[in-house]
Amino acid sequence: MESFSRRHGLNRPDADISIRYEAPDEVRDAAISIAYQCKLQPSDVRQVLCALLFRAPDSNNWSEFPNVDGEVRDLIRDCEWFEVYDLIELLAERCERRGCDFAGEINRMFRIKGVGWQLVGNRLEVRGSEAFELAVKEGQAELSRRGNSTAANELHEAILDLSRRPSPEVSGAIQHAMAALECVARDVCGSKDTLGDLLRRNPDLFPKPVDQIVDKAWGYTSNYGRHLTEGKPPAFDEAELVVGLSGVLSRYLARRFPKQ
Secondary structure, rough: OHHHHHHOOOOOOOOOOOOOOOOOOOHHHHHHHHHHOOOOHHHHHHHHHHHHHHHOOOOOOOOOOOOHHHHHHHHHOOOOOHHHHHHHHHHHHHHHHHOOOOOHHHHHHHHOOHHHHHEOEEEEEEEOOOHHHHHHHHHHHHHHOOHHHHHHHHHHHHHHHOOOOOOOOHHHHHHHHHHOOOOOOOOHHHOOOOOHHHHOOOOOOOOHHHHHHHHHHHHHHHHHOOOOOOOOOHHHHHHHHHHHHHHHHHHHHHHOOOOO
């Protein structure tokens, strides 16, 4: 039966993102509980875990509860943090075949717990603040509507780079994000110039002083996306900022200069 809160559209407010490159016990336990809610048996989850960890199931455990369930709980605590998220992707595939909304429940749990991931098509992608999500998703959607599929794909690649486990590809994310903006700016201006040159030759491309922000972001990308300095890698938060900025600016250009 549908719950009271769902019938009335009530949700807990999203917690601030505080978990990304870890998997605390509360997240591990919740993932297992959600799998059970989606009609997977402990033995089903054990099978996936054993394959993931190259373990053999304990032949002495045959009853689903409490024996196999206890083994499942022990196995998931032996997982590295990123293996927990590997498990979630594998369970999402199984639950989808059964017609269960595993992804929806996992994403709801992530938002409540402040986990910076989300299941998109059974694949975990990085999740940012609500403003970040809105900027990137609307940016991609606007570019696709305008026919800028290459630029939209560059934004998608930026998200994939931020989503890499166990370590994000932050410089790649920065490079793909600004490539998306450069791509749509070239299309708008009908030029193959670099974004830096486009800004100088088209001073009204962005309103002032936003044009200065774009120019500085382009310079930042040159330093941290294409021409790295040894010992000075960009931080994740900086890459996330550039990706979000690219989404907003790309959306702006796509809306301001619609194709006829």
